[in-house]
Amino acid sequence: MSDGAAHPVSLLGQSGLALIPAADAPQNAKDYKTDQEVRWCPGCGDYAILAAVQGLMPDLGIKRENAVFISGIGCSSRFPYYMNTYGMHSIHGRAPAIATGLASARPDLSVFVITGDGDGLSIGGNHLIHALRRNVNITILLFNNRIYGLTKGQYSPTSEVGKITKSTPMGSLDQPFNPVSLALGAEATFVGRTIDSDRKHLQGVLRAAVEHRGASFVEIFQNCNIFNDGAFDVLKDPDSRESAMVRLEHGQPVRFGKDGEKGIKLMPGGMQVCAGDDPDVFVHDAHAEQPAIAFMLSRLGNVDGAGVTPVGIFRSVQRPAYDDLLRDQISAAQQGGGRGDLGRLLTSADTWQIA
Amino acid sequence: MPKQLHELDRVIIRFAGDSGDGMQLTGDRFTSETAAFGNDLSTLPQFPAEIRAPAGTIFGVSSFQLHFADHDIMTPGDRPDVLVAMNPAALKANVGDLPAGADVIVNTDEFTQRNLTRVGYTANPLEDGSLADYHVHAIALTSMTVTALESFGLGKKEAERAKNMFALGLLCWLYNRPTEHTREFIEQKFAKSPEIAKANVAAFEAGWSFGETTEAFSVRYQVKPAPMPSGVYRNITGNVALAYGLIAASQLTGLDIFLGSYPITPASDILHELSKHKAFGVRTFQAEDEIAGVGAALGAAFGGALGVTTTSGPGVALKTETIGLAVTLELPLIICDIQRGGPSTGLPTKTEQADLLQAMFGRNGEAPVPIVAARSPADCFDAAIEAARLATKYRVPVFLLSDGYLANGSEPWHIPDVTTLPDLTVTFATEPNHDGEFWPYLRDPETLARPWALPGTPGLEHRIGGLEKADGSGNISYTPDNHDRMVRLRDLEVDGIARDIPDLEVDDPSGQARVLVLGWGSTYGPIGAAVRSVRNSGGQVAQAHLRHLNPFPANTGDVLRRYDKVLIPEMNLGQLALLIRARYLIDAVSYNQVRGAPFTGDELAGVIQDVMRDV
Numbered sequence: 001m002s003d004g005a006a007h008p009v010s011l012l013g014q015s016g017l018a019l020i021p022a023a024d025a026p027q028n029a030k031d032y033k034t035d036q037e038v039r040w041c042p043g044c045g046d047y048a049i050l051a052a053v054q055g056l057m058p059d060l061g062i063k064r065e066n067a068v069f070i071s072g073i074g075c076s077s078r079f080p081y082y083m084n085t086y087g088m089h090s091i092h093g094r095a096p097a098i099a100t101g102l103a104s105a106r107p108d109l110s111v112f113v114i115t116g117d118g119d120g121l122s123i124g125g126n127h128l129i130h131a132l133r134r135n136v137n138i139t140i141l142l143f144n145n146r147i148y149g150l151t152k153g154q155y156s157p158t159s160e161v162g163k164i165t166k167s168t169p170m171g172s173l174d175q176p177f178n179p180v181s182l183a184l185g186a187e188a189t190f191v192g193r194t195i196d197s198d199r200k201h202l203q204g205v206l207r208a209a210v211e212h213r214g215a216s217f218v219e220i221f222q223n224c225n226i227f228n229d230g231a232f233d234v235l236k237d238p239d240s241r242e243s244a245m246v247r248l249e250h251g252q253p254v255r256f257g258k259d260g261e262k263g264i265k266l267m268p269g270g271m272q273v274c275a276g277d278d279p280d281v282f283v284h285d286a287h288a289e290q291p292a293i294a295f296m297l298s299r300l301g302n303v304d305g306a307g308v309t310p311v312g313i314f315r316s317v318q319r320p321a322y323d324d325l326l327r328d329q330i331s332a333a334q335q336g337g338g339r340g341d342l343g344r345l346l347t348s349a350d351t352w353q354i355a
Numbered sequence: 356m357p358k359q360l361h362e363l364d365r366v367i368i369r370f371a372g373d374s375g376d377g378m379q380l381t382g383d384r385f386t387s388e389t390a391a392f393g394n395d396l397s398t399l400p401q402f403p404a405e406i407r408a409p410a411g412t413i414f415g416v417s418s419f420q421l422h423f424a425d426h427d428i429m430t431p432g433d434r435p436d437v438l439v440a441m442n443p444a445a446l447k448a449n450v451g452d453l454p455a456g457a458d459v460i461v462n463t464d465e466f467t468q469r470n471l472t473r474v475g476y477t478a479n480p481l482e483d484g485s486l487a488d489y490h491v492h493a494i495a496l497t498s499m500t501v502t503a504l505e506s507f508g509l510g511k512k513e514a515e516r517a518k519n520m521f522a523l524g525l526l527c528w529l530y531n532r533p534t535e536h537t538r539e540f541i542e543q544k545f546a547k548s549p550e551i552a553k554a555n556v557a558a559f560e561a562g563w564s565f566g567e568t569t570e571a572f573s574v575r576y577q578v579k580p581a582p583m584p585s586g587v588y589r590n591i592t593g594n595v596a597l598a599y600g601l602i603a604a605s606q607l608t609g610l611d612i613f614l615g616s617y618p619i620t621p622a623s624d625i626l627h628e629l630s631k632h633k634a635f636g637v638r639t640f641q642a643e644d645e646i647a648g649v650g651a652a653l654g655a656a657f658g659g660a661l662g663v664t665t666t667s668g669p670g671v672a673l674k675t676e677t678i679g680l681a682v683t684l685e686l687p688l689i690i691c692d693i694q695r696g697g698p699s700t701g702l703p704t705k706t707e708q709a710d711l712l713q714a715m716f717g718r719n720g721e722a723p724v725p726i727v728a729a730r731s732p733a734d735c736f737d738a739a740i741e742a743a744r745l746a747t748k749y750r751v752p753v754f755l756l757s758d759g760y761l762a763n764g765s766e767p768w769h770i771p772d773v774t775t776l777p778d779l780t781v782t783f784a785t786e787p788n789h790d791g792e793f794w795p796y797l798r799d800p801e802t803l804a805r806p807w808a809l810p811g812t813p814g815l816e817h818r819i820g821g822l823e824k825a826d827g828s829g830n831i832s833y834t835p836d837n838h839d840r841m842v843r844l845r846d847l848e849v850d851g852i853a854r855d856i857p858d859l860e861v862d863d864p865s866g867q868a869r870v871l872v873l874g875w876g877s878t879y880g881p882i883g884a885a886v887r888s889v890r891n892s893g894g895q896v897a898q899a900h901l902r903h904l905n906p907f908p909a910n911t912g913d914v915l916r917r918y919d920k921v922l923i924p925e926m927n928l929g930q931l932a933l934l935i936r937a938r939y940l941i942d943a944v945s946y947n948q949v950r951g952a953p954f955t956g957d958e959l960a961g962v963i964q965d966v967m968r969d970v
Contacts, residue, residue, distance in 0.1 A: 036831075064816065065813045068657075068810045081831065086810035086817065087817075088820060089819070091676050092676075096647075097643075097650030098650045098654035101615055101650065102658045103654075104640060105638065105654075106659070108811055109811060130642075330633045330634075334636075339635065342603055343773045345602065346589075346599060346603075349589045349591070350536055350589060351588060351589045351770065352393060352589075354584065354586060
């Protein structure tokens with residue numbers, strides 16, 4: 001393995017797929033299915049996400065063998081077994097670290113991390129935040145079902161306070177993470193949120209994430225119908241979803257509700273719901289240099305029934321990707337002299353000759 | 356007054372002072388001049404875990420010991436012939452190691468009432484007769500340095516800082532060392548401030564001239580160059596040799612290095628060294644923690660890099676789960692454990708070899724990992740190449756064990772001709788291997804290694820993971836028979852490496868020895884020195900040293916059974932002895948010491964004599 005070729009000094013602003021070889025022929029979703037029997041519980045939200053990703057991949061136009069899915073441990077982390085690409089089902093919480101190494105070594109691969117709220121935010125929280133601030137060119141899909149599924153129903157770091165579970169019969173005590181807030185605080189350059197049941201929206205956010213050069217973070221609300229059924233019903237129920245969810249669109253006023261009857265405006269001290277025709281309804285700027293407003297938006301989220309939950313792309317800004325910079329350093333070191341000369345290296349200190 | 360010139364066959368010098376006195380630098384420079392002169396040598400730096408411990412305290416003493424000779428030597432020496440003590444703390448901390456008759460050079464400027472009281476001297480040892488057994492040279496090093504630098508217009512503090520160069524100049528005069536390299540070195544080191552460079556050169560020269568003119572030294576010493584095989588040499592520390600070995604392995608395998616690492620003493624210098632060599636395609640990644648370091652290395656290995664992680668025992672503890680993953684993924688990975696005193700944080704800057712069983716067994720499930728150990732600083736180069744050879748050929752994680760003594764110690768290295776290094780070219784899978792499909796766990800019948808198919812290779816798309824895999828296809832399998840087979844296959848593969856490594860060699864010149872001393876790792880030098888000393892006094896003893904700890908060389912049992920007694924000295928409580936007893940049912944005699952320092956040759960010679968008396 002040696003990519004050898006000198007890369008342009010900066011790939012800033014280019015697609016996350018810029019160095020991935022293009023497919024020779026059109027592909028379809030079936031090409032991305034494996035012969036392995038899918039073993040999630042019937043009715044699990046993971047099926048919808050899998051189908052959406054398998055449907056999206058052919059549209060990316062890259063060679064199938066240049067896609068790699070890396071996961072940790074948990075229900076969602078079985079995902080790579082069902083994708084007919086290269087894949088690794090690794091250990092609990094460590095997928096972002098493994099993906100960082102792979103992406104840093106191989107610019108020609110599109111590297112995905114599949115993780116969950118326990119895997120990514122609990123045992124692997126440290127790797128997640130560092131992968132984001134480092135801005136390695138990877139795409140992180142965090143399936144958030146707000147519960148531990150594979151270990152059969154303990155509360156997770158995104159479970160609401162007071163959650164009654166097997167391990168918390170009197171209610172959980174700890175404040176949950178808001179994954180979008182966390183990612184924004186971790187210096188992420190791309191932060192999105194979507195929902196398992198809305199295939200079009202999910203594919204739209206994922207496509208933008210993959211095409212973002214650098215680390216992309218997408219929280220996917222995912223229903224666990226066995227241990228936490230209905231966690232996101234308020235965002236799915238046709239009667240409630242219009243007023244419970246706001247779809248963020250870059251450059252568009254932030255409106256929601258039936259026919260955009262409500263809006264959000266910036267007020268001293270925070271955001272406020274207002275009438276949709278209020279002239280102060282603010283225009284979403286995903287490219288804003290400062291993440292402050294994106295962070296305020298992330299705090300609106302309340303899938304427990306009160307307030308309004310934003311979905312879409314909170315933030316998408318350009319910053320050089322770690323792996324591009326690393327390759328630039330190697331190219332710079334090889335400028336002029338080319339690849340190092342081993343014999344010269346070994347004799348580079350004070351030497352003496354014995355006849 | 357012309358000085359006498361006495362010839363010596365070997366000398367042990369220890370430089371000791373405050374952590375901030377520049378003793379490591381002084382020792383390094385003296386070593387470089389000694390190496391250039393052609394003596395054989397061996398060094399032992401010792402420093403506190405604190406970066407700048409409070410000045411003048413015993414625990415803040417930093418020292419550098421150098422043993423050089425006109426013949427080949429194996430250790431940094433047991434007891435210094437010369438101690439340079441820059442302050443009372445340095446004297447107090449080291450004087451107990453001196454043999455009667457040793458030379459003691461002390462910096463009298465630091466022997467103030469306050470400094471003496473601070474380390475518990477009630478009377479000045481320079482005046483109370485307590486040093487009567489030694490030749491004390493009481494020299495005002497600091498004030499003479501300041502005087503010598505008067506014309507440079509430096510502040511007093513800055514001028515005083517050059518006192519180590521004064522001491523170095525004096526010692527270079529005393530032992531008739533060449534000086535050009537030190538002048539060049541100082542000029543390069545202070546290239547940005549030429550005035551400081553000139554001042555340091557002046558201090559160095561003032562030290563030399565002081566030796567030449569003072570009445571305090573009537574004799575100079577000469578240690579002739581040692582005869583060594585012809586070739587090009589340099590002095591090298593274990594950590595630099597290990598880094599170079601990895602770079603060589605990268606070249607020989609054709610794989611770029613990806614080092615995932617987290618700073619930890621005493622391994623960090625490998626990260627520092629490798630980070631300088633990006634021209635060789637080396638990617639160094641300072642991770643957020645030990646786990647991410649090894650994880651990233653494993654991810655890079657999946658992509659076809661030479662994945663390496665460097666750490667010490669506490670870091671290995673954190674990497675354990677990922678190493679287990681590498682075992683079951685069957686991907687090449689090199690885990691360098693530069694051992695230090697444990698358990699837990701233990702003795703970060705002191706040496707120990709107590710991670711052998713951690714490397715051997717420290718994982719859940721049956722998770723065999725080959726283990727390679729370096730035996731001397733320069734040997735770290737060859738050991739790194741061997742670890743890379745095994746990892747890439749068998750597609751397994753490999754432990755490379757070094758320790759603090761090897762990491763920071765140095766010795767002359769006969770630089771190999773790079774064209775003579777072995778070809779370790781790696782072949783990746785490019786074609787389906789099973790009825791038009793690709794089976795990632797279809798093994799090579801001879802090595803039992805699985806194919807290494809890189810992402811980006813069309814038609815070989817596959818998934819691997821920590822769950823048990825079906826033999827051949829690699830699909831998830833929970834069936835009892837398959838698991839039993841896979842556990843045994845992984846074990847057989849590592850055991851099979853015994854067919855691919857050299858036999859254990861025995862050094863038994865007379866063939867009459869009844870006692871064999873068996874060692875591994877950095878005890879090679881002290882054991883060798885002890886064996887030599889026993890033989891010099893007429894005893895017969897055999898020595899063998901293990902490069903491979905897992906698997907052992909195929910002939911190990913036969914070799915051990917040839918002797919009435921097998922003595923195993925280790926800087927732990929008997930870890931190799933435990934393995935030898937379990938594997939070969941041999942009642943080895945274990946001799947152990949965990950004082951954070953290497954064995955002395957004298958100590959081991961005594962132990963060998965004791966064992967010989969009992970057979």
